[in-house]
Amino acid sequence: MNTPSSLEELIGALRCLPGVGPKSAQRMAYHLLQRDKPGALRLAGALGRAVESIHHCAKCNNFSEQEVCELCSSPKRDPALLCVVEMPADLLMMEQAQCYRGMYFVLMGRLSPLDGIGARELHLERLVKRALEQPCEVVLATNFTVEGEATAHYIATLLCAQGIKVSRIARGLPVGGELEHVDSGTLAQAVLERRMVTE
Amino acid sequence: MNTPSSLEELIGALRCLPGVGPKSAQRMAYHLLQRDKPGALRLAGALGRAVESIHHCAKCNNFSEQEVCELCSSPKRDPALLCVVEMPADLLMMEQAQCYRGMYFVLMGRLSPLDGIGARELHLERLVKRALEQPCEVVLATNFTVEGEATAHYIATLLCAQGIKVSRIARGLPVGGELEHVDSGTLAQAVLERRMVTE
Numbered sequence: 578m579n580t581p582s583s584l585e586e587l588i589g590a591l592r593c594l595p596g597v598g599p600k601s602a603q604r605m606a607y608h609l610l611q612r613d614k615p616g617a618l619r620l621a622g623a624l625g626r627a628v629e630s631i632h633h634c635a636k637c638n639n640f641s642e643q644e645v646c647e648l649c650s651s652p653k654r655d656p657a658l659l660c661v662v663e664m665p666a667d668l669l670m671m672e673q674a675q676c677y678r679g680m681y682f683v684l685m686g687r688l689s690p691l692d693g694i695g696a697r698e699l700h701l702e703r704l705v706k707r708a709l710e711q712p713c714e715v716v717l718a719t720n721f722t723v724e725g726e727a728t729a730h731y732i733a734t735l736l737c738a739q740g741i742k743v744s745r746i747a748r749g750l751p752v753g754g755e756l757e758h759v760d761s762g763t764l765a766q767a768v769l770e771r772r773m774v775t776e
Numbered sequence: 777m778n779t780p781s782s783l784e785e786l787i788g789a790l791r792c793l794p795g796v797g798p799k800s801a802q803r804m805a806y807h808l809l810q811r812d813k814p815g816a817l818r819l820a821g822a823l824g825r826a827v828e829s830i831h832h833c834a835k836c837n838n839f840s841e842q843e844v845c846e847l848c849s850s851p852k853r854d855p856a857l858l859c860v861v862e863m864p865a866d867l868l869m870m871e872q873a874q875c876y877r878g879m880y881f882v883l884m885g886r887l888s889p890l891d892g893i894g895a896r897e898l899h900l901e902r903l904v905k906r907a908l909e910q911p912c913e914v915v916l917a918t919n920f921t922v923e924g925e926a927t928a929h930y931i932a933t934l935l936c937a938q939g940i941k942v943s944r945i946a947r948g949l950p951v952g953g954e955l956e957h958v959d960s961g962t963l964a965q966a967v968l969e970r971r972m973v974t975e
Contacts, residue, residue, distance in 0.1 A: 580839075580864070580868070581829070581830060581839055581840055581841040581845075582841070583822070583825045583826045583828075583829045583830055583841060584826055584830055584839050586822045586825065586826070587822040587823060587825075587826040589822070590815070590818050590819040590821075590822035590823075591793075591819065591822075593808070593812050593815030593816070593818065593819055594793075594804045594807070594808070594819075595803060595804060595807045596800070596803075600865075601795070603865055604794060604795075604865075605793045605794060605795075606826070607839075607863060607864060607865070607884075608793070608794045609792070609793070609823070609826075609827075610826060610827070610830050610839060611884050611885070613792050614827050616789070616792030617792070617823045617826070617827050618823070618824065618827055619789050619792065620789040620790065620792055620793075620820075620823055621819075621820040621821075621823035621824045621827075622789075622820075623782070623785045623786040623788070623789035623790075624786060624789075624808070624816045624817070624819055624820035624823075625817065625820045626782045626785065626786075627782045627783055627785065627786040627805070627808075627809060627816070628808075628809070628813050628816050628817055628820075629782075630780070630782045631780060631782055631783055631809050640779075640780055640783050640806075640809060641780055642780040642781070642782060646780075664806060665779075665806060666802055666803075666806070669779070685810050686810070757799070
């Protein structure tokens with residue numbers, strides 16, 4: 578009613594952020610305009626630049642500015658191991674745990690039929706192709722949530738049918754736990770104790 | 777480490793939003809780049825436009841695109857009442873309650889010495905000048921928090937010294953409130969500030 582239109586537009590636009598409802602969006606807009614206009618402009622610039630320059634790595638599907646990301650083109654990584662994670666944050670946690678020196682495939686999500694995310698949205702055909710190109714063991718490191726487990730099971734079935742060796746990181750993680758929030762010691766243990774999947 | 781620099785920049789820039797820590801910023805950046813690039817660009821545009829066009833109304837200090845906002849220039853408002861609120865959201869709530877037809881002064885904050893917000897940051901000298909320009913009753917409608925109360929007390933002292941009429945919105949049980957579920961402070965205040973019932 579008395580809200581200027583460009584302020585209303587900003588409040589509306591902030592709601593595209595996950596977990597930001599009308600009240601939070603309003604609070605964020607007020608904060609930026611009242612106390613941090615340079616921050617707002619920096620954010621606007623960063624959004625534009627990131628949208629323009631960030632693509633998916635052709636090999637691991639992670640966010641990258643290059644065609645093939647740094648990790649995938651590194652000669653130091655072991656090509657006989659291919660770890661499947663849900664999100665880039667999970668990959669970072671794996672790297673921080675320093676327990677794994679193989680390659681990755683980042684799903685950028687998990688099977689979630691209710692949200693319309695199926696095998697096609699996760700590019701599982703690319704994962705199968707990737708695993709067939711180079712003989713390797715696929716280490717499934719999706720979360721131990723219901724959706725993560727379902728995703729792991731689905732991928733295991735898919736890969737085992739092609740005769741690919743598949744393992745799952747050990748349930749050293751608490752049931753319902755997420756990779757992003759676990760301590761690196763537990764995560765390292767889980768990688769160490771990975772078990773072969775046999776259909 | 778393996779995070780592309782423009783992604784890292786975006787995650788850093790998102791932290792200028794209030795209540796957004798490193799994990800949330802990361803989640804937001806992933807969400808935008810993976811699922812809502814149009815939303816990210818819309819947000820970038822909205823931020824730029826809002827920072828450019830939103831200023832403070834010369835009279836009420838609320839956000840406005842004009843020199844004097846719509847509400848302040850409306851002839852339908854009663855100039856003999858001047859309501860002081862903390863934030864634009866409070867003004868919107870007052871308007872929604874449809875209980876008040878006077879003018880406003882928006883502090884854009886509250887006294888908070890620990891955050892470095894004093895009388896100068898709240899432009900209280902402008903409020904005093906405003907109240908002296910036009911004889912009026914100043915209705916203090918800051919929050920009933922410790923900081924809001926301190927702000928109201930400070931402003932009341934300031935205005936009373938100038939011989940300006942000052943009132944404070946009432947404290948008491950909320951409409952629909954039950955004695956059993958209200959906190960004892962509110963109940964004590966409601967008893968203390970009881971009003972005589974006249975048939």
